[in-house]
Amino acid sequence: MAAVKYTKADWVAQADIQELDNGQFQGVxxxxxxxxxxxxxxxxxxxxxxxxxxxxxxxxxALAHRLLADVTV
Known part of the structure; x- marks a missing residue:
């Protein structure tokens, strides 16, 4: 995992994708x-x-940014 990695204080958000069985992709x-x-x-x-x-x-x-924005340091 971890196509893209963001940090805030000691929190890390690693964003990547997974291919679904139907040929579509989902961000994780x-x-x-x-x-x-x-x-x-x-x-x-x-x-x-x-x-x-x-x-x-x-x-x-975008989800990783939102999740880290909610983290209180």
């Missing part, structure tokens, strides 16, 4: 603490699949 984001344990990891998916990997990655990066 893994949010975790840089020095935390696996119980602090959360996987998020973009709500709607995309027809292209570029569009799915764009949606995943």
């Amino acid at each position: 984001v893994l949010v975790s603490r840089e020095h935390g344990n696996s119980s602090e990891e959360a996987r998020h998916t973009v709500a709607a699949p995309s027809d292209s990997p570029e569009q799915a990655l764009e949606q995943a990066t």
